[in-house]
Amino acid sequence: MAMVLPCLFVRIVIKTYVPDELSAFCLYYFAHILPILLALLIVVKTCIREMEILAGLVDALADPRAYLSAQEKRKEALHNMGVEDSDIVEVATSSVRTASTKNALLRINGGPLEQSCDSLKSTASLKETARPNSEASDTKHKVEAINLSDLKKDKCFQKLTRKLQKDVEELKKRHQKQRESIQKQQQTTVDKLICDSHKQSRKRTVGSSNSSGQKHESLATMQSDPTQRSAADMANSHRMKSLVMSQTNEWSSLMRKHETECYQLRRSQIKEEFELLGKLLHDAQKQQMNMLKLRLEAENKDLKQAQTKKSMDDARSIQQDKNIKTKAERDRRIKEMNEKNLKMFFEERKRLAIKAQKHEEQLMKRHEEQHEQLEKDAQRALELEEMNYREARLASKPEFVC
Incomplete structure (x- = not known):
């Protein structure tokens, strides 16, 4: 972009040896001559750009038909490639050059300046209306992404969630019954051992009292020796x-078994x-594809009607044209019109088919990405559950009933 001289700031640093007798000349050169040269360079570049614009204008004025035919061929080629005028962002200089060229051509062909201005305004308005139409068609065929939270609100998934919750509660109840049974059994065994120990101690006490009444005192003391009692206590303690x-x-x-059963149940759940989510996702994607096909079919039908x-x-x-005098001329015009329309209609349908295929491919690609993401989420959830189970097993310690 060309810049005016006050907007240009240049800082040049040159380190070199300058003799004393040339120092004044160097200062004068850098202070006065160099800025002038830079300004001239900018002016030359601007002139070259303007000469290019004038060269294009001269070519257009020299052969207006060739210029217009070249523009029509360019527009038709872009149209065949599927590029609309609204997709092309023109530079300001090129738009000015095109406008000036069209004005000059219209003046040469005898058209007034007002008609040229009106044609330019109509062209600009057509471009402005074409852009919203293209954006409207894009938003029309835009399909929203499927959210897993919406799939989880489905009746089938809610039913499965209630079933899985019921299975978890039943497993907890079964584990509670097993714990209570083992706890009761262990408590009974401990009580029995304590009772046996009390009975044995009572028998020893009774035997020692009977022997003290019948035998010698020394023998009684031997029967009631503390070493014998300590030996019995040690046996009971063992x-x-x-x-x-x-x-x-x-x-x-038992606790490890319960943890394993909970882990296996959670893994299966x-x-x-995720299997049910995959089925629901497949059904939703199928519905989206059918809706897109219906929209494209409706658009194709509208195009055929138009x-x-x-x-x-x-x-x-x-x-109804009164300027056509003969039937042969009318038939020739109708034939040319049919050939032109046939070619144009074929190109329009071809572009619409390419556009429909593009939308379907984009939707299929998005669906594949959603399936891959769902599989990754399932694998991540299983890995997280397995990691929690392994951490619990590593952190487990011997447990007992209090």
């Missing part, structure tokens, strides 16, 4: 320790949930 250890191992194994209407209107206008 039996109690072994019982506590066995009960602790039994209770710990995660698989069931083409038929245009063909009929063109034929009617030729039939």
Whole structure:
């Protein structure tokens, strides 16, 4: 972009050896001559750009028909490639050059300046209306992404959630019954061991009292020796320790078994949930594809109706044209019009088919990405559940009933 001189700031640093007798000349050169050269360089570039614009204008003025035919060919080529005028962002200089060229051509062909201005305004208005129409068609075929939270609100998924919750509650109740049964059994065993220990101590006490009444005092003291009582207590203590250890191992194994069962149940539930989500996602994607096809079919139908209407209107206008004197001329005009419309209609339908295929491919690609993301989420959920289970197993300690 060309800049005026006050907007240009240049800072040049040159480190070199300058003799003393040339120092004044160097200062004068950098202070006065160099800015002038830079300004001239900018002016030359601007002139070159303007000369290019004038060269294009001269070419257009020299052969207006060739210029217009080249513009029509360019527009038709872009139209065949599926590029609309609204998709092209023109530069200001090129738009000015095009406008000036069109004005000059209209003046040469005998058209007034007002007609050229009106044509330019109509062209600009057509471009402005074409852009919203294209945006409206894009938003028309735009399909919203499927959200998993919406799928989880489905009746089938809610029913599965209630079923899985019921299975979890039943498993908890079964585990509670098993814990209560083991706890009751262990408590009974401990009570029995305590009773046996009390009975044995009572028998020893009774035996010692009977022997003291019948035997010698020395023998009685031998019967009631503390070493014998300590030996019996040690035996009872050993039996109690072994019982506590066995009960602790039994209770710990039961807790580990319950953790494993909960992990397996949760893992199977995660698989069931994501399998159902996959089916619901597939059904929703199928519905989206059907809706897109219906929209494209409706658009194709509208296009065919518009083409038929245009063909009929063109034929009617030729039939009602009073400037056509002979039937042969009218037939020739109708034939040319039909050939032109046939070519144009074929290109329009071809572009619409390409556009429909593009929308379907984009939707299929998005559906594949959604399926892949769902599989990744399922795998991540299973890995997280397995990691929690392993951490719980590593952090587990021997447990017992209090």
